[in-house]
Amino acid sequence: IMENDMRRLLGYHIISQVGFMVAGVGVGTAMALNGAAAHAFSHILYKSLLFMCAGAIIYATGIRKINQLSGMAKKMPFVAVCFFVAAFSISGVPFFNGFISKTITIAAASAAGYDWVYTLLELASIGTFLSITLKMGYFIFLRDADKNVEIKNPLPKNMYLGMGFGAALCFLYGVYPDLLYRYLPFGYPDYQPFTAAHMLSYVEILVVTMVPFMMFLPRMEPHTALSLDTDWFYRKPIDFVIVRISMLLCAISGGLGSAWGVLYEKFMDLTSNPMDFLDAKPFRKRTHYNPENYRTSIADPMMITLTVLVSSIAYFIATL
Known part of the structure; x- marks a missing residue:
């Protein structure tokens, strides 16, 4: 009623x-x-x-x-x-x-x-x-x-x-x-x-x-x-347990999500700047990969080219 x-x-x-x-x-x-x-x-x-x-x-x-x-x-x-x-x-x-x-x-x-x-x-x-x-x-x-x-x-x-x-x-x-x-x-x-x-x-x-x-x-x-009825005696305890389990699962989910986010960022840094990772020194601040930092001087390929050219000419003259 x-x-x-x-x-x-x-x-x-x-x-x-x-x-x-x-x-x-x-x-x-x-x-x-x-x-x-x-x-x-x-x-x-x-x-x-x-x-x-x-x-x-x-x-x-x-x-x-x-x-x-x-x-x-x-x-x-x-x-x-x-x-x-x-x-x-x-x-x-x-x-x-x-x-x-x-x-x-x-x-x-x-x-x-x-x-x-x-x-x-x-x-x-x-x-x-x-x-x-x-x-x-x-x-x-x-x-x-x-x-x-x-x-x-x-x-x-x-x-x-x-x-x-x-x-x-x-x-x-x-x-x-x-x-x-x-x-x-x-x-x-x-x-x-x-x-x-x-x-x-x-x-x-x-x-x-x-x-x-x-x-x-x-x-x-x-x-x-x-x-209120007798269902109070099982609704309240079950509600308490479900809330606590939900909080635990949410915390685990959040922690795993944060860990995955860190791993993802580190992996992206590694793949975007492998040279920086290979020649990294302890306690050195890393920066993103810049090809200008690793590009050789123009004199190097010119000297190599001239050396190969002179050597080839000398070898050709010697075989005559």
Whole structure:
């Protein structure tokens, strides 16, 4: 209820919904195990749709905080429709797939005599409806546009296609549960979801949940403060280790880079002035190569040329 980050909130509800499956396995009857399997399938559909809707909002606006959004139903109506389909599904609203799978486990707990399990699962459904359908639905989509939210990036067609396909399946299985029930591991469940008692009890719970939400609406808006959780105990130490390792690696990288730079400069000096390197004296300041410093006097090649010429003439005369 306190969480302000959309995807973090949806992550909490992965734990919540898997709790329904674990409860079904714990009850252990064929009906409860059928409910766990059915809910695993339904959860994949509506939770992926919820994450797609949240991702579409973040992609379009660059905002992931709930309290920084408002009036998105008018700006992104298709996303709003898909979100509420997924929200109704995860909350177990009749005619959506969460209703046909979640209520199997709840009914199985009641039939097995686990009244406290039945009560806790009902309370979990109330919390889900309060934090997903009401809180996210109202503050993100239905609240008056009091926030200056700008659509920075239009959604590509593949996003619309993915959300539409997911919403259609959530509604299809909610209306025709036989499409799912026929494939359950322990046969067709001895359970009919669309009885008056089941539907009225669930609608009553959802309606009663709306009353305190509307009464305390100003207090229901998420705050900007960070909501701490047990992940703090691994986020902080890991962050400390990663920062220190990064600093060490950066220092090593910088040192190797500096060493390579020195080697490169020395190598370039050597290749540009090899003579200076060969006749270098200790403690003598080196300069770049200048051909004038090593060019011989003009008299030297002239004397050599004259010597060769005179020697050749003398040899020619001597052979006559």
